[in-house]
Amino acid sequence: MGDYFERIIDIDVTASDAGALAARTVDWMVARGWLLRETSRDAMYSLQVDEGHRPGPEWSRITQDWGADWMPGPVAVIVGRHPHFPGQGAIEPSATDCPRCRATTVIIDYPQRWEADEAVWQPFADAIDAWRDTGSGAATCASCGTASPVTEWEWADDFALGALAFDFWGWPPLSDEFVAELGARLGHRIGHHTGKF
Numbered sequence: 001m002g003d004y005f006e007r008i009i010d011i012d013v014t015a016s017d018a019g020a021l022a023a024r025t026v027d028w029m030v031a032r033g034w035l036l037r038e039t040s041r042d043a044m045y046s047l048q049v050d051e052g053h054r055p056g057p058e059w060s061r062i063t064q065d066w067g068a069d070w071m072p073g074p075v076a077v078i079v080g081r082h083p084h085f086p087g088q089g090a091i092e093p094s095a096t097d098c099p100r101c102r103a104t105t106v107i108i109d110y111p112q113r114w115e116a117d118e119a120v121w122q123p124f125a126d127a128i129d130a131w132r133d134t135g136s137g138a139a140t141c142a143s144c145g146t147a148s149p150v151t152e153w154e155w156a157d158d159f160a161l162g163a164l165a166f167d168f169w170g171w172p173p174l175s176d177e178f179v180a181e182l183g184a185r186l187g188h189r190i191g192h193h194t195g196k197f
Contacts, residue, residue: 003045003073003197005169008179009084009162011151012188015135018079018163021186025166026053026077028185033058035075043073045197046167052076055171062178063171073169081132084165086158086193092116093159096124099152103143107156124150131161160191 013021029035035053044052052074059072085091094108107116107124123139127150130137138147151161164186168174173194183190 003043003170005045005167005193005195005197006171006174007084007086007168007191007193007195008166008174008182009160009191009193010164010186010188011160011162011191013162013164013186015081015163022077022079022164025182025185029053029075030056032056032061034062035059040074043170044076045169046076046078048078048080048082049076052167052169059171062175064173064175066172070172072171075171076165076167076169078165078167079163081135081161081163082165083128083132084160084162084191084193086195088196091157092121092125093155093157095156097154098141098144098146099148099154100146101141101144103141105142124153128161158191158193160193162191 010018010021026035030037033056035056038054039051040054041051044050046052054074055072063072092107094110095104095106097104105120107121108114109117127137127139131150137150139150139153140147166182179192
């Protein structure tokens with residue numbers, strides 16, 4: 001048992017622009033009837049916020065058909081710099097690629113290990129913490145020795161860093177058309193997760 005979510009993350013928006021973009025995006029979804037302005041805490045499990053927008057009367061137009069009696073949960077709007085983990089739990093990404101030399105740093109050496117190598121992960125975790133707190137954090141590549149902003153590293157397993165995300169709790173799978181339209185509306189690269197709480 002558990003509660004399922006689908007998340008769309010804006011990877012490129014700055015923290016200073018995220019709030020205004022979130023408001024415009026909610027306005028757009030409300031105007032289309034996909035969301036209501038009314039919020040609820042029921043069946044809402046996002047870690048960063050404790051309430052989300054209730055589904056609007058036209059919500060089923062952006063999802064697969066799971067039957068007329070299905071009622072999705074709220075949509076959390078998460079503004080602020082956060083790491084976003086796909087799947088179930090906050091499992092570190094298995095690897096990351098240097099944005100300069102393209103070398104891959106293995107963080108979890110599956111199937112030999114099922115946990116992150118702390119010595120390898122810690123510099124990235126520190127850089128992510130610095131980015132979350134200040135807006136900038138860099139990690140140094142073990143292969144080329146270049147320090148690059150942590151937001152430029154290419155993460156495995158759909159791990160994403162972003163200042164704006166939308167968590168759809170208990171919704172049927174979102175349609176590919178809606179995901180593409182939302183991405184175009186945001187105007188930036190997006191990450192797309194599904195997972196379970």
